[in-house]
Amino acid sequence: MSKQLNRLLIPFLGLLMAAGFYYLGYFVPRENFWLTFMLFSSLFAGMAAVYYLGKAPKWSLIFIAGLFFRLVLLPATPNWSDDYPRFLWDGELVRMNQNPYLDTPEGLLQNNPERANSYLNSLFETMNSPQYFSVYPPLNQAIFYLAAWGANLDAKTGVLILRVILILGEIGVFFLLLKLFDHFQLPEKRLILYWLNPLVIMEITGNLHFEGLVLLLLLASLYALSKNRNLLSGGFWGLSVGMKLLPLMLIPTFFSFQKTRRSTVFWIGSALALVLSFAWLLIDSSWVHFLQSLKLYQGKFEFNASVYYLLREVGFWVKGYNVIGEITPILSAVTLLGILYFSWKKKPQNLLQLIDLWGLIYLIYLALHPVVHPWYLIPAFGLSLFTSKKAFLIWTFAVIFSYQAYGDPNYQESPIFLFLEYSILALAVYWDYFRQKTHLKTIS
Template sequence: MSQKQKKGLIPLICLLISAGFFCLAYLIPRDNFWLTFAIYCVLFAGMLAVYLLSKQAKWQLIFVGGLLIRLSLVLAIPQWSDDYPRFLWDGEMVKMCENPYLETPENWLQSNPEATNPYLENLLDLMNSPAYFSVYPPINQGIFYLAAAIGSQDVLKGIVLLRSVLIFGEIGIFFLLLRLFGYFKRSLEKLSLYWLNPLVIMEITGNLHFEGLVLLLLLASLLALCKQKTGLSGAFWGMAIGMKLLPLMLISSFFSFGKSRKSKSFWIGSALALIVSFAWLLINNSWIPFLQSLKLYQGKFEFNASIYYLIREVGFWIQGYNIIGELTPILSGITLVGILYFSWKRKPENPLQLVDLWVMIYLLYLILQPVVHPWYLIPGFGLSLFTNKKAFLIWTFAVIFSYQAYGDPNYQESSVFLFLEYTLLAIAIYWDYFRSSTKFLLTK
């Protein structure tokens, strides 16, 4: 096959991928796991095919293909996640000058019967957490407010607005990856592994999760650090924390990296960004219910875990009950110690080694958590594209097994599918970190 023929295959593959996403977004209910799984496999294979063929194509072709796929999903109601009603609810609260952190949706409707309307009642019916305080930081609330203000109490309009913001964020990620791949002299073919990845498209554009914006801000922080703009780098990192909190766990890596540790402007920039991001929680002591909700989330919910489930089973045998209350803080402590150890041990000397450390930190965190929603993988996966590590790429495929729970009437997870998912991940982690040719990286 000639290079021209190979190049001509890429638009056809993108068209096939687009058709698959259209089926998932508009036609196939989430409880039909086997059909979802089959289409996901085709989508992942299509992404890999474009990756293998992309040496014969310009990056502009990949960009247009991925963008058109995302735009085809603009009018879809999220199938695999019911978080969006809470986004729209919080936006309505802010629009009405109400504090979304002080009352649960259930309590607010009971306390304000005069403000009740069919739109809010519908959001309450669709919501998966009407009895909980909001856990979304103030930056998110600003985006939710924008959706409420422009959406005019129309669910579809609100969804389209949220999706538009996320697509613009995805475009930013693409061009930041393009710029950073050039800086690090990485192959541009890897762009397709993110831009056409079915997990990324399904969970950011499809299901409206904000991990894409977290990755956007982390990449912006990395680029600013590479360009010696340490104050701006710290500000972007602080904004990433303001978006989802989790990037705070990277703080030890910045202390171990000389350029950021010694830079006053980096820490001033990050401090200012954190103040702007979280000062709103001081209003009416909003930080109290906010932290209570986070603590409740960490100590009550379980989904798609690995090591946590294994230890929990031992707890059942010994104690006779679910030890999540005792186990969660222990695993959190182990995670913290592990992050501090690897940050101290590796001591990155350049931005590329810093990113490699970030990938390890994200991986360590996720394999020790009791809740691992598929979209949690996206920041770590995007960062892993700068390294030679394949674990996150493999996980973006294997995580489809967690969707099996949607096919069960009681959302019961299958131990068989969990075993398949984490066996694939374990093999990938061994390949990345424990083969003789790469084992030295753990102690580098």
């Protein structure tokens, strides 16, 4: 393709994508699956075209384009997620000097109506799980508090503040990816796959999910480790656990990686960050309700699963009822054993091998977990850009099939769409782990 045509085509694609994000973010509810699917697919194709057509744009142009796509969504009310009312509810309680872990929203309004106000009542009306205690760790609560403090009883302002915080985190992800790609001598072109990815933009900026901040902290941990700042590396990893508990499953890899296993300051930094993140749960025994919600989440909810759904069907056939309470502990145990086994077997010798192991651990977890929301993929996808594996990139497209459930009046998932999603993923995993030989550079 000629340079002149390339210079014209890339800006044109950028404008079309901006229009697509605008329409998707403001006018397409998640219940309209086919329109969602067509627009999302077009945006994914646009990202792929920018990546594959001719010479890659300079990183500064990539940054400006992706930032513009995010800013297009700045004043939008999330169309694809109803999690944000709980974020604002918890933040408002903290602003009122109340403990968000002590009462469920339903319980607070029924038993202590004097503690509520019209703003909390309006949030309650749009909340998706008012009968459960808050499952969000204290670091999340700190961000919710900032949004509530700035919002001053206005939900739209609260959403705007949350979105600005998440966009700032995404900017941090971009520049950490840029720094680490340079450190590992990887092409800057890979930035396109994250920064212009429609799943990343819609689920973090559009739907206000915090996996982007988890990725930010994991990348910060890796960058600090690459600079031999082990205290900071441990601290950033500990904070990533404080943001979302899931990075805790990476702890066996630090014991199998010599650079961290023998570093006392790494473990000191990790411990300090974990104490800072979770000590607040000791107030009024908040940890009791927090763990209760986690237990309910692990043993009651199911969405977009793969292995779990297959086992559940076997359970229906054998016992005649949903055996989620029996399957979930078994799958959790298998996940733990898989993490321990591969951490011991692979014994990463450098940072790229450590990152590759992290990707495998995320894959094991998500394959066996009964709940796989699309935004769960984002930290693993960002890490996968340091490897030659493409499964998570492909999954960031295929996971859009899970939104079919919202188009059903009863939120019933279609086996056909689940089969499509996981067949595509299975082929990608087969290619990554059984056909394609991965060559990792030995740069620590």
